[in-house]
Amino acid sequence: MDTNRLAKELREIQSDTKSGVTVEVLGDNLAHMQGTLKGPEESPYEGGKFYVDIQLTNSYPFEAPKMRFITKVWHPNVSSANGAICLDILKDQWSPALSIKTAMLSLQALLSTPEPNDPQDAVVARQYLDSYEEFVKHAKEWTAKYASENRKDxxxxxxxxxxxxxxxxxxxxxxxxxxxxxxxxxxxxxx
Incomplete structure (x- = not known):
């Protein structure tokens, strides 16, 4: 793992106060981080604060970070059971030219533009395709319940x-x- 590059990436994320994306290292292990992203405006996730578990292998940046949502999210491309994410850049479309920040921004964009035809959660995808209004209602309920900034667990x-x-x-x-x-x-x- 290229720690100089990683340090530069983390500085860049810290200096960006507009994207709604943050990342913090958990403890003293640079390979384990937690990302935070704000739900995109004009989406069912608006007003939500979503946490993402980020794990890097020694092959990073030549291997994609392993990411999953910690916060429960109702979305066709995110498992409602375990937070697993279906996103091409976290799999076969990863490139060393990408960064943790671009991956986090891609997750944020995915919340705005689901891909129900390439789902991680078939039940949510079916609802999205068959009953979009119900999907939006359910996604908003989960956002309020699990991702509200005011929620106290x-x-x-x-x-x-x-x-x-x-x-x-x-x-x-x-x-x-x-x-x-x-x-x-x-x-x-x-x-």
């Missing part, structure tokens, strides 16, 4: 009160599928 708050950072707490809860006790064990063991 009791499990998150309890773990943060114990002294753990917000990014670490969100990541642990995501990895533990919402199980508070298991998330606490992950936080305590540093896994």
């Amino acid at each position: 009791e499990k998150e708050e309890k773990l943060k009160e114990m002294g753990f950072g917000e990014a670490a707490v969100r990541n642990a809860l995501s990895r533990a599928a919402g199980d508070e006790q298991q998330a606490l064990e992950l936080l305590l063991t540093g896994l």
